[in-house]
Amino acid sequence: MQPVLVPQPDGSLRVDGRRVPLGELPSVVAARDAAARWTWDDTNRWYPGLLSAGVRVERAHDLRLAHRILRSSALASWPDPDDAWDSLPVTPLTAVADEPAMLFGPVDDAARPDPVAELARQDAVVAGSAAAGRLRLLLAAESAGALTAVEMYHAGLPWLADVHDAVLTETLGPRPRLGERPARLDELAQRIRDALGAPATLNPDSPQDLLRAMQRAGVGARTLRKWELEQLDHPVVEPLLEYKSLYRLLTANGWAWLEAWVRGGRFRSEYVVGGVVTGRWASSGGGALQLPKSVRRAVVADPGWTFVVADAAQLEPRVLAAMAGDEVMAAAGRGPDGRGADMYAGIVASGAVPTRELAKVGMLGAMYGGTTGSSGQVLPRLAKAFPRSLAFVDEAARAGERGEVVTTHLGRSSPLPGATWHETQAGAYQDDAGDDDVARARSYARSWGRFTRNFVVQGTAAEWALCWLASIRRRLWALGVDSALPDGAVLPPFTGRPHLVFFVHDEIVVHTPSSLAEAVAAEVQEAAAEAGRLLFGDFPVAFPLSVAIAPSYADAK
Template sequence: MRVLRDTDRAEGLGALVRDDEAAAPAPRWTWDDTNRWYPALLDAGVRVERAHDLRLAHAILRRSPLTARTPFARADPGPWDGLVPAPAGPPPSLPGAGPAPQGLFELGDIAAPARDGRDARDPHAELAAQEAALAAATDPGRLRFLLAAESAGALVAAEMHHTGLPWRADVHDAILTERLGPRPPSGQRPVLLEALAARIREALDAPPSLNPDSHPSLLKAMQYAGVGVKSLSKWELEEHDHPVVAPLLEYKKLARLLTANGWNWLDTWVRDGRFRPEYVVGGVVTGRWSSVGGGALQLPKDVRRAVVADPGWTLVVADVAQLEPRVLAAMSGDAAMAAAGRGGDMYAGIVASGAVATRELAKVGMLGAMYGGTTGASAAVLPSLARTFPRAIALVEDAARAGERGEVVSTWLGRGSPLPGEPWAQVQAGAYAAEPAGSADAAARARAYTRSWGRFTRNFVVQGTAAEWALAWLASARRRLWDLGEAGPGGTGVFGRRPHLAFFLHDEVVVHTPAALADDVARELRQAAVEAGRLLFGDAPVEFPLTVATVETYADAK
């Protein structure tokens, strides 16, 4: 193991790492934050096989129930607890702005103290403390796997930022023009959006000054016109038969496109034919990723036509079907539920089991079980699901009850949920205080808070374990894609002629690959899914089938 610290930059980091990576076996690099070190290595043409991210590992070990009794978890907050992720690269240049600032360090620079005190943190001491916490954990094997998977995810995220997602700015502009009209001058609405605004005013008999983007003004105008709505949500608007509903719903849809992925987004986030998402690994408490700017995890179908493979290359898009229910079946050891997922569509298998009558009820019921649906169709079918799949339903019910008691729950590999916090505790205490006039209200508030936190912990154990499966899938796919080697048109950089992960969305990946390797990529992604299931759940009889499509543009994958 090689622990990197800032003095290594004076030694010529790229050469140091390149030489060690050529050894067999390759070392595992340990650093404080993958984004602080790896982007510069990738720019220098160096790929790292394995790493240990101290920042990510620290956060897991501090909260995991498996280390709760260790000095590491019980210690007072220290400098590593306040470490925030470094950016994956320089911020995007805004239209009309000067050059983007460069990263804090370049290869060969001598490190200056970071303003956030980052360099005061001793990586050797932190690594030793983490190893001691792992040795004292109640199940160190699971935690070691989780830390390795989380660190591998950080490598993947940095590589996807480095390579970027192929993006045709001209196609994106054509999509916007088709949906909104030609690009307007700054500060003006596109013509088609303005036409919808005029229809809204006409339907409400409102003055030209009414701004549909102002929710208070729009609600007031609708109530004045006799449209009795309390909000502008789609489901409430659709309940009303009024001429304003159709243009307003269309306006809201197009306004979202303009705001989230319009011309300003294109100018800001797409450079040199690439969209470079900045992922935050473990950015959600369940372990799911989030993103900083650019809306990487919310790319609408409207703009996916702009994701087009380079000439001589293609996109292989793979997603796993019903990931969370399959994870629940594996975690709980529910053989009946595992059997329902064999052969493809788990919801169809649930219908075949006799638990429910239709696929829609199977889907609604399982989502209700995992997310705490207590009304409507999900509540109606839950008793039947509990009879058919008792172990699976018991697992999420037990997690909900633990959350209602204010306890920590855990994912399969040991990521711990946060405690409910002081407001929750205050509400619980208030329910039992001597309040003759308000005790009923206090008890009702306590029940609402209790049930709400129970719904969170119910889903935490499933969503968090699904995120762990996805990390294992990414890590396996990353290794397998690299082993396929080089092919196709020439390019520059580490991945210039190699298939590589280009995009990730919870249970879906996009691989940009030389066309000649597309079939090999599809095979390796499927094998990586099998490997991820085996690594997490051993010989549990749960399948993780993929839908795989080889396409020229992302929009054609579904």
């Protein structure tokens, strides 16, 4: 049930006691029953090659990812000092997929630690935990996430380069020759110079030059931040803000981006599972997690296909309510029919605060540690209406201020503050400590408290999202039908079935044959309910989604 891939010195693998030449791995995997949990050092190292060979894996155990969680979890006690598993690098997907000869990467790496021993060690650590069930769920979800991330890279996000190019041309003007400024930016640069009475040599791309020119013109700006410029009353503000906005589009998602990251009608950015301390995913290359709304028009489904786009509404406050056991706040998120409604509207309906906007900034402030402005002002009212949730995040913040570890619902623990932090705290208790030493220590402590306050919520929301993803992935596969080509050949994974193509923290995009879109939408809904049950059992918290079916990502929002 749990075959382990053990790299051998001769470049082959040992699986279930049998020697398997690398080239035979796909057929060995394909021959096993679907319940097998494939256990390996690094999903990124083995799974891309399997997918390329047309073999999908249902379940996996990623030893590297599991190790990272267990090593620092406060819900487990790890028996050994640091070893090779603590510094095992993740295999970059680009290294595996770009080079067919490297389908599985090099295997004869003597430094690779023993996966069989590591699995036994991890099993023992989990079994010895008082929260073994939660940890098992977390490890399973993390590993399923690793499979999903590789599959999304394999499939890619459908991307029409000509639509992207049209967006750029409409906004910036036609693509200029190398080193030249697009027409629209050029006009704005001239308007900026005119408004400042600056010479033609003024380059708005140089913050130094620009700020100096603005000071000479008496604009009164101290920085070039957008929000600060918006406060000013000067003719340069409007063209400058426009320039900055277009410049951003050009440099971050312009023609160069298009050429670098879009190939064959697909955008591929590598997801880094667990790449954020809280357990959120990071991404590498192309900035998948910051795709600006302006270019999402280019995300267009294949002919005959469409997208199901879903995002979890107010995920973090719902997660907070559930982990804090706050029935009152959970009720505010269930709505009149009990199936889930706008949580901020529910908070208003409860009488705690007068407007939705205040409910929103107040809850965000509670989860981020905000103290100023309208957010700070409504906190006392929220604390009175929802004492359990507010006390929960406050306790996480206090633990952080004391330099302690906090832990998510399933058992991912925060790191400890570094040496500088401790030195600063110690500095406040020196005999010769001045007011500034004490203030700095307090500021550092508060800052770490904001981190731990947010960690428990963001981290548990990431766990919910992992379970959601895993459930969607499994349901889509079960829903799918194997498409056969006219000659009877079966299409490889994901070329004929609905599949995940995008994920950002609390939002997913499924690329699906149009005929299955409604069924996919229903499964995505079911998966959200399942994720809630997996994490919080019978606790009555709702996780409603907003779901849209549209052939373009931009139209789904």
